[in-house]
Amino acid sequence: MAGPSIFHTEKVCVYYRPDKPSLVETSLIFPKNQIAALIGPSGSGKSTYLRCLNRMNDEVAKVTGKIIYDDVDINTATTNVYRVRQKIGMAFQHPNPFARSIRENLLLAPKQYGMKDKQEMDSTVERVLKDVALWDEVKDDLDKSALALSGGQQQRLCIARTLAVDPDILLLDEPA
Ligand SMILES: Nc1ncnc2c1ncn2[C@@H]1O[C@H](COP(=O)(O)OP(=O)(O)OP(=O)(O)O)[C@@H](O)[C@H]1O
Ligand SMILES: [Mg+2]
Structure with a gap:
């Protein structure tokens, strides 16, 4: 990897149901100021993984492992998720504007x-x-x-x- 990383994950697993993970021990490193692409077959867990990175899976799944952003693990009970989502924004496959101006x-x-x-x-x-x-x-x-x-x-x-x-x-x- 060229240059410092802004983000890395260590053995991230996602459980939509308790007995079987939908994402298994995923460890990836993302360099600072670069574009990274995740490529894989439909259903392989790209969206699942991406949603972990700003804690969007909180309500739907159990996420284990470390998600290190700027040298801090943000996958902890004491993490301020609002702050995380301010720093780590997300756009989804389908647009979801609010019914406002x-x-x-x-x-x-x-x-x-x-x-x-x-x-x-x-x-x-x-x-x-x-x-x-x-x-x-x-x-x-x-x-x-x-x-x-x-x-x-x-x-x-x-x-x-x-x-x-x-x-x-x-x-x-x-x-x-
Ligand atoms: N909210 C959910 N509840 C239960 N299972 C889910 C949920 N979201 C995803 N899954 C399951 O997790 C697995 C990975 O799905 P995910 O949507 O992350 O795949 P993907 O790689 O983004 O696929 P695609 O390229 O089709 O968007 C699939 O088996 C899917 O059925
Ligand atoms: Mg997807």
Whole structure:
């Protein structure tokens, strides 16, 4: 591996049912500032593994093993999962915008994390929409429902939504 790692897992197992793991002892290392791709057959556990990396399996499965992000194991009972999900954003295969306006989709999380300044909100909306090449299409419709967008536009909005809280890492589960 070239350069330092930002993330690695040690023997991660995922149990959707107690008797049989759906993912077995998966240990991988991800270098900093690089794009890594997970490739494997349908049903092999790519999404399952990816969801472990920001604790999205918490409600549905037992996850054992270590998930080391920035030198800290985030697979522990005392981990602040909200902080983890701020730093490690995710977009899913199917877009899942909130039934709110485009602007609200983008500002819900930043407001949760303390953003109050109107100008900062406006510039965040513009920045992340430009990042996903959606700004020109929606800049006059920011207060319209996100559900009125096309599927591809919704997906770009969902990626922009993750960018709005300045994540270190983006987990992309076949989002295109
Ligand atoms: N919520 C769940 N509850 C129970 N079993 C699940 C759940 N999600 C996934 N599985 C099982 O875990 C295994 C891995 O599924 P996963 O969705 O991670 O595969 P994948 O590699 O992402 O496949 P694909 O390429 O089709 O998206 C499969 O056997 C699947 O049935
Ligand atoms: Mg999958």
